[in-house]
Amino acid sequence: MSRQTRLEVLLLIREQQEKSPHGWALSTEFQPAPQRSVVTAAGQGLIELADRETRAELSAYEGRPVRWAARLSAQGHDVLTYLQASPAPAPRSAAPVADEQVVELRPSQMDALRVYTTLAPTLRVPPADGLAERVRNAYFDRPNNRWRLALTAPQMDTVAYAFYLRAITGSVAEANRFAREYGVTYRVDPTSGRHEVVRLHSPKAHR
Known part of the structure; x- marks a missing residue:
């Protein structure tokens, strides 16, 4: 059958x-x-x-x-x-709209992000609207071993937060790579002790 x-x-x-x-x-x-x-x-x-x-x-x-x-x-x-709960992956040809950016994540980064979106109902800082759906619909670029998804700025911020949680509980590689490639990181302000999203530089361009 x-x-x-x-x-x-x-x-x-x-x-x-x-x-x-x-x-x-x-x-x-x-x-x-x-x-x-x-x-x-x-x-x-x-x-x-x-x-x-x-x-x-x-x-x-x-x-x-x-x-x-x-x-x-x-x-x-x-x-x-x-x-x-598992819609078909978005086609590779899907283009981001004006307020979105295409992001490419390594498998370890995607694993950390999936944990974060799965825990959304129990989190005090939940994912931005629509992020869980973007994660479910992500396209896996097998030759390059990358997950591709289009994200808005608020979604980028909560991805950085997901990697911050990963850094605190285990590996810092996912957060460091995201900051290096997309210029977004989540950290504690040493002067105020408050958590904040920081944009370090303009993100690199993707095809």
Whole structure:
């Protein structure tokens, strides 16, 4: 079964579950071909098939024989949740708008940034609006081993903050590289003791 077919079956099962008063998708609602795909997905642990006792209860409820019934397993549910949270990467040809800048991040920098955006609900200094979506949609330039994404100035500031957190808890390389290449860093003002974003120089140009 192809990946696309597997996802289509999971979506179909979820749709039938949501319509059903008992939370099961029934055999009577599927054509033979999708039924075979359901069985295959069940073999992969993504769908749970009802046992004999449950089928008997469903048959009594429906007033007709139920040969099989299915519902998403915990893993099947999570696959669809992950699918919806993972839009397709932006195409390489996508150009930044007037107030955006194209940024290229090394894999270690992208890893640190992903941790930061994932923690957004629990942070006191959350990411700028739209940053999490930009991170999800980033394009991986495989030949150059860089993640490319277009960012606004406020998003650049919170990227610098993410790398500041990384520097305090582990590696300073990500913050130093971002400051060197894009002229943005986050630090403590030694005179006031306040945290601030500092722009060191004009960022380098990218194609």
